[in-house]
Amino acid sequence: xxxxxxxxxxxxxMRASLGRYIAPMIVCMGDRGQDSAGLAVFSEQNSKNNxxxxxxxxxxxxxxxxxxxxxxxxxxxxxxxxxNHAVVITSIEPSHIIHWLSEHYSELFVLSIGQTIDVYxxxxxxxxxxxxxxxxxxxxxxxxxxxxxxxxxxxxxYHSHPFIAGEDLCLVHNGSLSNHHNLRRMLEKKxxxxxxxxxxxxxxxxxxxxxxxxxxxEDALQKTFEDVDGFYTLxxxxxxxxxxxxxxFACKPALIAETDDYVAIGSEFRTMAHLPEIxxxxxxxxxxxxxxxxxx
Amino acid sequence: xxxxxxxLNTQSVREINQFxxxxxxxxxxxxxxxxxxxxxNIAVGLDAPITVHIRGHAGYFIAGMNKQAEIxxxxxxxxxxxxxxxxxxxxxxxxxxxxxxxxxxxxLLIIDGDASSRCGISMKGSSIxxxxxxxxxSAFMAQAGYLLICGDADHGLGDSLYEAIIYVRGKIHGxxxxxxxxxxxxxxxxxxxxxxxxxxxxxxxxxxKRVASAKTFYHWSPNSKQFSVL
Numbered sequence: 001x002x003x004x005x006x007x008x009x010x011x012x013x014m015r016a017s018l019g020r021y022i023a024p025m026i027v028c029m030g031d032r033g034q035d036s037a038g039l040a041v042f043s044e045q046n047s048k049n050n051x052x053x054x055x056x057x058x059x060x061x062x063x064x065x066x067x068x069x070x071x072x073x074x075x076x077x078x079x080x081x082x083x084n085h086a087v088v089i090t091s092i093e094p095s096h097i098i099h100w101l102s103e104h105y106s107e108l109f110v111l112s113i114g115q116t117i118d119v120y121x122x123x124x125x126x127x128x129x130x131x132x133x134x135x136x137x138x139x140x141x142x143x144x145x146x147x148x149x150x151x152x153x154x155x156x157x158y159h160s161h162p163f164i165a166g167e168d169l170c171l172v173h174n175g176s177l178s179n180h181h182n183l184r185r186m187l188e189k190k191x192x193x194x195x196x197x198x199x200x201x202x203x204x205x206x207x208x209x210x211x212x213x214x215x216x217x218e219d220a221l222q223k224t225f226e227d228v229d230g231f232y233t234l235x236x237x238x239x240x241x242x243x244x245x246x247x248x249f250a251c252k253p254a255l256i257a258e259t260d261d262y263v264a265i266g267s268e269f270r271t272m273a274h275l276p277e278i279x280x281x282x283x284x285x286x287x288x289x290x291x292x293x294x295x296x
Numbered sequence: 297x298x299x300x301x302x303x304l305n306t307q308s309v310r311e312i313n314q315f316x317x318x319x320x321x322x323x324x325x326x327x328x329x330x331x332x333x334x335x336x337n338i339a340v341g342l343d344a345p346i347t348v349h350i351r352g353h354a355g356y357f358i359a360g361m362n363k364q365a366e367i368x369x370x371x372x373x374x375x376x377x378x379x380x381x382x383x384x385x386x387x388x389x390x391x392x393x394x395x396x397x398x399x400x401x402x403x404l405l406i407i408d409g410d411a412s413s414r415c416g417i418s419m420k421g422s423s424i425x426x427x428x429x430x431x432x433x434s435a436f437m438a439q440a441g442y443l444l445i446c447g448d449a450d451h452g453l454g455d456s457l458y459e460a461i462i463y464v465r466g467k468i469h470g471x472x473x474x475x476x477x478x479x480x481x482x483x484x485x486x487x488x489x490x491x492x493x494x495x496x497x498x499x500x501x502x503x504x505k506r507v508a509s510a511k512t513f514y515h516w517s518p519n520s521k522q523f524s525v526l
Contacts, residue, residue: 250413250431253375253393268374269353270334279352283372285393285412288432 002174003029003147006265019138030126033147036160038121040170054111114168121160144237146172165208168239173200177230250288257281425495457509476510
């Protein structure tokens, strides 16, 4: 199975409560995937154009304080940590920070880079993960979440969704892909590197490759329909958009609920039953190979 | 008639279904199920001539295996509403997700709104009336019974059909393999009229088209000698 959730806030009141509404959505979809969970939250673009680098440490007792001090002294960065997760906020080129981290802290895993994106993901029951990283306190413009029942690759924090590629781009997937090895070989020949052997990572990097080639997100997804074989409902987040598509067979579920305040996306209605004004929301299912996109 | 409220905010689906299974089949009563909130498997396996109202949107496999009961869902339903129903009537006031009425042996399923893909897949003798449109691959491998669609049908309609008959009022966006449009005849108009009356939809039977198996895949005939070896 796997569960997909997403929330797009249409006003500042909803943005301030994004976490309060998305946390129960993730917990509910724990019924569709208990192996791991993840959430990408997008916040409004900051005026200083600072980058946010999200890090994961496998070590529960990782000395974030020590890293924070070193980053502050050597690279003038700030660091905010919760449990196994930390965000580095920097005004310098992220590649310098990544290079420095790989030299001094190679055990750390980079979850995301961007001006607006934060990614939390871990292995374990979605309820534990939502509590651990305080999903209910998060604020932002939109978010994309996933609960995983692993089929195609191992259960680790790194194999959890969302997958990211480049800056401010993430993707979650319910389904399984049959030509992801071919996609991977094709992309690797172009110099694109992978972090895991997961099928979803292949479609995420494929999408980024198309965007870098100059495609609009719509054109990139039309090519995805042609080139990516398998079953999928994909929910994609960028700095100012949330995008939903299903494959031609549409055998992986999705439901959209729209009100004046928000757009909610979920694998099932029960994941959105707690949302305000849900009884009067416009509810509909996305059709196969159609692109559903909401933009800030 | 006694009216009993059941509430999914305070009772589990299992408790409510067990309550229905424990009813004496001669009991004629009316029940309300409150706060479904998208829960799965509500009112599954009923076997009594009772009336049940589910007040709100419900999840997967609602009213599956129904016998005798008249069940109305006052909202939308998820996948496989009325799966494997044997008799009785199920009505969905909103829309139904995939595989509505799959494998139904008997009874009537009415969906006021649209039904998603694979509506009536593998149906085996039940009747399904859809007020709106149906998604792709509806009535796939349907063996017996009737699927009546008041709106449009998406591509792959009636793929690999057996003896089930489909009636469509709107546009057919593509027939499945071995399905073909056939001439409407007097028994067809009568059947469409009967189904529309039962569903309380007010359309002219003359607006409907008939789709049935072209029998290029499937050759069974009651007069064949294929069982003579037995």
